[in-house]
Amino acid sequence: MSGYEACAEGALAAGCGFLGYTPIQPSFGIVRRFITRCAETGATFVQMEDEISSLAAVLGAVWTGRKALTVTSGQGFAQMMEHIGLGVMLETPCVIVNVMHDGASEGIPSMPGGGDVMQARWGSHGDYEIIALAPNSPQEMFDLTVEAFSLSERYRTPVVILFDPVLGRMKDSVNIPEAAKIRVEKRKYYKGPKDGYLPYKYDEKDLIPSMVDISQGYRFHVTGLTHDEKGYPVMNDECQEWNVHRLVNKIRLFADKIVRMEEKYLEEADVAVVSYGVVSRDALTAVEAARKEGIKAGYFRLQTVWPFPEKRIAEIAAGIKRFVVPEINFGQISLEVERCSRGRAGVDAVYHAAREVGKPGSILKAIQKTNK
């Protein structure tokens, strides 16, 4: 199964019932798989006129009780920025799959890229936090897509899955467990009396308000404007503080629970290679090659790019000399690593590592250099 197909299967396994999309290279593999499985799963789909409306339709569908997905790439993702903001403000769980391609604007559509990582975090106006996952194999495409739906329901936030066309086309065996064994977080529904429902009354413990579906008789109102507990617009700084502070903290304070990462050979390492997505495959090869040469290299992979594993990076930084951060861009996550290492370990960014996918030469060279 290819990465694209694994992603579509993961979405369906997580109970996704709606796909809104606009065809754009190179994300189409997911759409094709999803559509062919629609008839048997009862899911529905719509091909919208542009990416703006794709995400808008997805947000609408979510409020009817479905889990919803949109897939896109590059410029399409850039068009979605406004509605990521709306999704955050309405606290609408949904999953956005972004197949990153190389370069700014249209770049090189069929080449892998990593330039949208910061965009996923900062792309929409205003303050918010988001969750972004970066799988590195078809199996993980499946697992993390399921996880993405879980996280989005748990934290009521849009979740972005970042991968690239190389992973999308990569064929590998994917183990899809039985339906009973796939655990997906259930939506947090309100269960009290009908007239007592307040759309944005949050739980003190997790800061998450509970949802209801359209047509259940709650007659609720939600708005993208700054709103109070009732969901009605209130235009003052206190209410703005009430919204923004919580939107940010509902993820920031629980980052430890969200963060997923993979570590190898990090004990007694001198150099740690921090990577994510397709590059991490080469990073691991490079680390192992370096270890054969006697360099004490360690391997650290981000499965959740956002929130960033700040604490863990700081811990690792205390024990090593240098970080090597290979990325398919001109320095994005390397900046975060630099920040979190707090001056304890230097950071070497390896730019555009992926133009050499399949040959970890530049990463290995960077590791060797740190050892000198």
Next chain:
Amino acid sequence: MKADPRDVFTGTYYIDGDVAMAYGALAAGCKFLGGYPITPSTEAAEAFARIAPRAGARFIQMEDELGSIASVLGASWAGQKAMTITSGPSYSLMMENISLGAAMEIPFIIINIQRAGPSTGVPTCTGQADVMQSRWGGNGDYEIIALAPDSPQEGFEFAVKAFNLAERYRCPVMLMSDECVGHMTEKVVVPEASKIDIEPRRFYKGPADAYLPYKRDPDLVSPIVKAGDGYGIYITGLSHDEKGHPVLESGNSYDLEHARALNRKSTDQYLVDKIRKNRDKIIEIQEENTEDADVVVVSYGISSRVAYRAVEQARQEGYKVGTLRLITVWPFPEERIRELAGRVKGFVVPEINYGQIVFEVDRCAEGRANVVLVPHGGASVHQPEDIYAAIRQLLESKKRYENVFEFRTILERKVFGGGMLKNRS
């Protein structure tokens, strides 16, 4: 080069920041505005529409923001200085075409009057939460320049500066103002044309058949031509080579050798390199009393004016507090922060968001100085008391923070009481 007297409406005005920016843009020679109404930036477009026909400049209100930014790109390629004015959600809609503009290396400016977000937020009130977005909002890798004025007068001056930088480096320049500055009415002096320096567009002057749209000079910027000059240019948002022709992968399989060849041909890296290489020429900061400071307050835009009050108070009480105001928010003055981090106790960063530039400061502080964020959800400005208290707290604290320290403001305590704080470690 000096400004064209026909474009400069010399005089002393009592106008708001939005209008001042429109005057500034006209003075810089802007001849095209593609706009779409959105609070709180509309006044600028309205002012432009009123004045522009007299200066031979054109205003068109497009059907949406995607249209307005695309029309700006087109107008710029047709040889005119062009800009758009926007805010909040509209700015998010423009991200795709900002990325296109950066990739095509088109000089243009965007005036973003920031408002409180996310989403529709509080349209009529201020915010500073689009700062990271202007740097990272488009897809792919590119660098931009962003300026943050703190008064209507600066709104005028920075609009001119923004056009100059855009023409100089052929890149998008963001004028990141905010609702406060935009709607603040103050004295604005528009000088005579002979006192305004203008960077003319660098047109190519060599023979037509030798023209390469992306052949760079030592500053990594290339001269430009106009559409309709007969050069037969091919301009694309795809990754391109010197000629502007797209470099594309052949077939679907991933071919390593081919990828290497593309890497050599593509000019993508110059989108970031041209700014990074010229950082020192671009970066502007305004420092006061940083020489002997124990604490430096790093701020930009309207927050710097609020901070000024707190700093004054702290200095009166004998604390050694300096200020560093970012005039160019992007590129960020990394080196200077690194230098200061070595000798100050810490930085206080007041911004009307929950942490954006403060992370950059924290990164450059490299753990050598404490960094305190004075956050603000938006819709109003900080209370100087908060900034003052943050300065005091920083001076008194003995331990080294493991991350950015989020100061608890009066507003936060008022809104949440003990509620949200319980969760804070």
Next chain:
Amino acid sequence: MDKILEALSKGIEKSGIGRKRVCLVTDILYDPEVLETLKIDLFHTSRGRTIPFATGMKLANPKLKPVVIMGDMATLGGNHFVHACRRNMDLLVICANHFVYRRVEGESASGDYDTVSYSPYLLFENPLNIPHIARSCGSVYTARWTALHTDELTRSISHGLKKKGLSVIDVISPPAELLDFYYRHSEIRNGEDTIHTGIEEEKKIIVGEFLERERPTFIESYNRQLEEVLGDQFVKIEV
């Protein structure tokens, strides 16, 4: 070379407006080699944003006559199309009506080509009647041809280039192997009411020149209105 570009090149020649004045704004990826024949400036923009890009160009340099070839017109750029027609911007818009998203591996066109369903989107969706939308929104010249109607297309392009205001030419240009199929299934009906030019299953494709009329262009209206109000203070847009 692409049939549309071939016709465009001949059309520019025929119209005699000069290659320097024409520039091409498109969201379809053409090989740069086409410029050797076309000898005009070519701008490859983001999907669907061709018309506003050309609008900006026209206003910044009114001497230009931007030609827009839209690949994804019917979807992403629909709104710009509607409003450019309304404003009557002085552009020539050619809709390369692929019936399918050409760059996405021919989604709708997969399957048996002989029973191909006339749909630019999904197999079951209703296609947009482009000439009718154009007419309703205010374009001054509307025609439709298949890419194999070479002479007619050239004539239309030449006419559109000379015509003041927004001209729309809907060109049925499916993947090469289907060209002939559509050509055979077309019927020329000049002057047909655009209400009947919808592309429907089991029916012939109506082609021809459907509409020709005069309306003031954006720049003409702009000049007239502002001159009236501002008088000498107004700096006119020189065309």
Next chain:
Amino acid sequence: METINTIQEQKHPMDDLLRMDRIPHIWCPGCGIGNAVSAFAEALRKLEYDLDKVVVVSGIGCTGRVAGYIKTDSFHTTHGRAIAFATGIKLGNPDLKVIVISGDGDLVSIGGNHFVHAARRNIDLTVICVNNFIYAMTGGQVAPTTPIPAYTTTSPFGNFEAPANVPQLAEAAGAVYVARWTALHMRRLADSIVEAFNRPGFSVVEVISPCAMYYSRINKLGDGLDMMQFYYNNSIIRHGESTDNLNIDYQKEIIVGKFVDRERPAFSESLNEWLRKDQVE
């Protein structure tokens, strides 16, 4: 003991349909949006439809605030994207009745593409477009519907762009039901909304409404009521009129009525049929 007769608290018939806890609303005195809302509420009352199954979606702008006052499940979304958002709701749960209420700038300018394509797909939505010829929320800028040569803040020397003809655009794109009324045609408007509501497919009702604050003030057209009456007195009812003739000139007569009423297969029908066929193959 003598009982004192107090005035009994009475329930207004619209209390159940509007969010009374949000009244007073934000609209200016003399605005026509209130009329559109009461006509809509009246239509809901006449329909006797299960209000739990009705969803109101609106975009941004003065009319965009309508969703906040209607007591059904209601969504106030982003600028221009109300129709796209509503499309998602309708496809997510086809049992719902989804109504989009928004302004001319929101639906026809920035949302023009979604308007065209939702009509083309024939998504089962009812769109109520309150046309006040201006962007009012942002302070009176030129809209695509502004007649020539009305003055606005971004057409300070008079508008020169040809205005859009909303019914014609709707018809050309494929709407199945198109009507237009002015804000004072309260009963006819309510009846039209009922009809549109019951019609499967994409239906559009345009409401010509005064903007007392900006459009009227800048152009010196009197107060809101004057304008409302002017529109009403200058309207000519012509059912079935060709949409070609529906352009609105500055302070001239306005043709109102029901212009289009036809049948086309709705999106969900076509989708389901396609899925069934696909399954068989």
